[in-house]
Amino acid sequence: MVDPVADPLAEVLLHLLVGVGLGALIGLEREQSESGGMFAGSRTFPLFALYGGLVSEFFPRMLPLAIGALVVPLTVAYAGKIRFEEDIGLTTVMAALLTAILGAIAMHSDTGAIVAIVVGGTVTVLLSIKDPIHEFAENIExxxxxxxxxxxxxxxxxxxxxxxxxxxxxxxxxxxxxxxxxxxxxxxxxxxxxxxxxxxxxxxxxxxxxxxxxxxxxxxxxxxxxxxxxxxxxxxxxxxxxxxxxxxxxxxxxxxxxxxxxxxxxxxxxxxxxxxxxxxxxxxxxxxxxxxxxxxxxxxxxxxxxxxxxxxxxxxxxxxxxxxxxxxxxxxxxxxxxxxxxxxxxxxxxxxxxxxxxxxxxxxxxxxxxxxxxxxxxxxxxxxxxxxxxxxxxxxxxxxxxxxxxxxxxxxxxxxx
Incomplete structure (x- = not known):
C-alpha cells in the first residue's frame, strides 16, 4: 500500500493546494475590500498562485521568464484600472505578483510551503489593515x-x-x-x-x-x-x-x-x-x-x-x-x-x-x-x-x-x- 505522505504525487498536490489556498485568501481580501475592483478578485488570485506553482514544479528554469511574462497582462489590466476607475494604487498589482511567487515558493519544499504560509498570512494582514496603517502614518509627527x-x-x-x-x-x-x-x-x-x-x-x-x-x-x-x-x-x-x-x-x-x-x-x-x-x-x-x-x-x-x-x-x-x-x-x-x-x-x-x-x-x-x-x-x-x-x-x-x-x-x- 502506498503511503499517501510519501507519495510524490500527493506531495505535489498538497503543496499546490497550499499555494492556491493562499491565493484564495489574498483574493478574498482584495475583493471584500473592493480594492481589486475590475482588476482581480477571489477567482483571479488563486489562478496567479496556480500559475506560479505549476511553472515552478514542471518548468523551474522558466520561472523568471514566466513571472516576467505575467507583468504584461498585469500592466494592461492596471492601465485599464486607471482608465475606468481612476485608481493608480499599485497595491493590488504587487499583491498579484507576490501571489504568483508564493505559489512557486510553496512548491519548492516543505520549508518553502511553511515560508509561503507565513508570508501569505502577513500579506493578508497588511492588506486588511489599510485604514489603520494610513491613520498611524498620518498621526506620526x-x-x-x-x-x-x-x-x-x-x-x-x-x-x-x-x-x-x-x-x-x-x-x-x-x-x-x-x-x-x-x-x-x-x-x-x-x-x-x-x-x-x-x-x-x-x-x-x-x-x-x-x-x-x-x-x-x-x-x-x-x-x-x-x-x-x-x-x-x-x-x-x-x-x-x-x-x-x-x-x-x-x-x-x-x-x-x-x-x-x-x-x-x-x-x-x-x-x-x-x-x-x-x-x-x-x-x-x-x-x-x-x-x-x-x-x-x-x-x-x-x-x-x-x-x-x-x-x-x-x-x-x-x-x-x-x-x-x-x-x-x-x-x-x-x-x-x-x-x-x-x-x-x-x-x-x-x-x-x-x-x-x-x-x-x-x-x-x-x-x-x-x-x-x-x-x-x-x-x-x-x-x-x-x-x-x-x-x-x-x-x-x-x-x-x-x-x-x-x-x-x-x-x-x-x-x-
Missing part, C-alpha cells in the same frame, strides 16, 4: 518619522559593517552581537509603541500599563506618580498602572532569555513566572477595588526608535558585559550578584542579556545566571516602589510598595528554595 528613519538607516548601514568576532581593542567584546541586542531591545519597545498608536485611551489603563511596561516601565511609573499629585483620588488606578508596568518587565526578560540562550529559559521561567503570576493577581485585586468612575488619561509614549537612547543602551550593555565577566573572575558569584543588583537599579535588559550570554558561553552556571537575573529584576522593582514614594502621594507609595513587596518576596522565596 515629522520629528518621529525622522527619528525612526535615522535609526533604521543606521541599523541597515552599521550592522553589516561590524565585525562578528571578539576584538582585542574592545576588550574581547563582539561589536555585532552588542548592536544586535541594541536593535532587539529597542524593537521590543517599538512594537509596543506601534500598538499604542492603534489603541484608544478608553480601552483601559491596563493596556496603558502593559504597553508602558514594554516601552519604559520607569517612565510609566513617573507619569502615574505625577498624576496622583495632581489628583490624589486617582491613587488606586495609578497604582494599578504602575504594578502592571512593573510586572511586564518579567515576561519581557523571559523573551530576551529565550532569544539569547533558550537553554536557560526553563530555569529562569520558574521565579520570573511566579513573580508575574503573583503580580497579576495583586494587580487584579487593585483593579477590583478601583471604582468604575476612576479614569486617567495616559501620557503619549515616546518613540523608542531614537538614536541617542539606543546608543546609550549599547554603551551600558557593553559596560555591564565587561564588568560582569571581570566580577566573576575576581570575586566569583558574589561579584556577579552585586553587579546584577547595581545594574538592575538602572536597567534590567542589559543584565538579563549579559547573564544569558555568559551562561551560554559556559562562563557562569545556569544557577548563577538565573539568580543574577532575578536579583536585577528585584532591584528594578524596588526602584519603581521608590519612585512612587518620592514622586507620588503617600497613599500611592504605600500601596505600590505593599503590592510590589509581595511580588519581590515571592521571587526571593523561590531563589532560597
Amino acid at each position: 515629522e520629528t518621529e518619522r525622522l527619528a525612526s528613519a535615522k535609526f533604521i538607516l543606521v541599523v541597515l548601514v552599521v550592522l553589516p559593517t561590524l565585525p562578528n568576532r571578539p576584538l582585542d581593542a574592545l576588550y574581547g567584546l563582539n561589536p555585532r552581537f552588542i548592536w544586535l541586542m541594541v536593535v532587539f531591545v529597542t524593537g521590543l519597545g517599538f512594537v509596543a509603541y506601534v500598538l499604542a498608536q492603534f489603541l484608544d485611551p478608553e480601552q483601559g489603563i491596563a493596556v496603558t500599563g502593559v504597553i508602558g511596561g514594554f516601552v519604559s516601565s520607569t517612565a510609566t511609573t513617573v507619569s502615574m506618580a505625577e498624576k496622583t499629585t495632581q489628583n490624589e483620588t486617582l491613587y488606586h488606578i495609578c497604582a494599578f498602572a504602575v504594578v502592571i508596568a512593573s510586572i511586564v518587565m518579567f515576561p519581557r526578560a523571559l523573551i530576551e532569555v529565550a532569544v539569547v540562550n533558550p537553554e536557560l529559559l526553563p530555569s529562569v521561567a520558574v521565579p520570573l513566572g511566579a513573580m508575574t503570576v503573583v503580580g497579576t493577581v495583586a494587580a487584579g485585586a487593585l483593579y477590583w477595588r478601583t471604582t468604575s468612575d476612576e479614569t486617567v488619561e495616559p501620557d503619549e509614549l515616546s518613540n523608542p526608535f531614537r538614536l541617542r537612547p539606543a546608543l546609550l543602551f549599547g554603551v551600558v550593555f557593553a559596560l555591564v558585559l565587561l564588568v560582569s565577566e571581570h566580577a566573576h573572575e575576581w570575586f566569583g558569584t558574589s561579584g556577579v550578584y552585586a553587579t546584577a543588583f547595581l545594574s538592575g537599579l538602572a536597567d534590567v535588559d542589559a543584565m538579563t542579556i549579559t547573564l544569558s550570554r555568559l551562561a551560554a558561553e559556559g562562563t557562569i552556571s545556569t544557577q548563577v545566571a538565573t539568580t543574577g537575573i532575578v536579583i536585577a529584576a528585584i532591584a528594578n522593582t524596588l526602584v519603581k516602589a521608590a519612585l512612587a514614594w518620592l514622586l507620588g502621594t503617600y497613599r500611592l507609595g504605600r500601596l505600590v510598595s505593599i503590592v510590589l513587596g509581595v511580588v519581590v518576596a515571592s521571587g526571593l522565596v523561590l531563589l532560597v528554595i
Whole structure:
C-alpha cells in the first residue's frame, strides 16, 4: 500500500493546494475590500498562485521568464484600472505578483510551503489593515518619522559593517552581537509603541500599563506618580498602572532569555513566572477595588526608535558585559550578584542579556545566571516602589510598595528554595 505522505504525487498536490489556498485568501481580501475592483478578485488570485506553482514544479528554469511574462497582462489590466476607475494604487498589482511567487515558493519544499504560509498570512494582514496603517502614518509627527528613519538607516548601514568576532581593542567584546541586542531591545519597545498608536485611551489603563511596561516601565511609573499629585483620588488606578508596568518587565526578560540562550529559559521561567503570576493577581485585586468612575488619561509614549537612547543602551550593555565577566573572575558569584543588583537599579535588559550570554558561553552556571537575573529584576522593582514614594502621594507609595513587596518576596522565596 502506498503511503499517501510519501507519495510524490500527493506531495505535489498538497503543496499546490497550499499555494492556491493562499491565493484564495489574498483574493478574498482584495475583493471584500473592493480594492481589486475590475482588476482581480477571489477567482483571479488563486489562478496567479496556480500559475506560479505549476511553472515552478514542471518548468523551474522558466520561472523568471514566466513571472516576467505575467507583468504584461498585469500592466494592461492596471492601465485599464486607471482608465475606468481612476485608481493608480499599485497595491493590488504587487499583491498579484507576490501571489504568483508564493505559489512557486510553496512548491519548492516543505520549508518553502511553511515560508509561503507565513508570508501569505502577513500579506493578508497588511492588506486588511489599510485604514489603520494610513491613520498611524498620518498621526506620526515629522520629528518621529525622522527619528525612526535615522535609526533604521543606521541599523541597515552599521550592522553589516561590524565585525562578528571578539576584538582585542574592545576588550574581547563582539561589536555585532552588542548592536544586535541594541536593535532587539529597542524593537521590543517599538512594537509596543506601534500598538499604542492603534489603541484608544478608553480601552483601559491596563493596556496603558502593559504597553508602558514594554516601552519604559520607569517612565510609566513617573507619569502615574505625577498624576496622583495632581489628583490624589486617582491613587488606586495609578497604582494599578504602575504594578502592571512593573510586572511586564518579567515576561519581557523571559523573551530576551529565550532569544539569547533558550537553554536557560526553563530555569529562569520558574521565579520570573511566579513573580508575574503573583503580580497579576495583586494587580487584579487593585483593579477590583478601583471604582468604575476612576479614569486617567495616559501620557503619549515616546518613540523608542531614537538614536541617542539606543546608543546609550549599547554603551551600558557593553559596560555591564565587561564588568560582569571581570566580577566573576575576581570575586566569583558574589561579584556577579552585586553587579546584577547595581545594574538592575538602572536597567534590567542589559543584565538579563549579559547573564544569558555568559551562561551560554559556559562562563557562569545556569544557577548563577538565573539568580543574577532575578536579583536585577528585584532591584528594578524596588526602584519603581521608590519612585512612587518620592514622586507620588503617600497613599500611592504605600500601596505600590505593599503590592510590589509581595511580588519581590515571592521571587526571593523561590531563589532560597
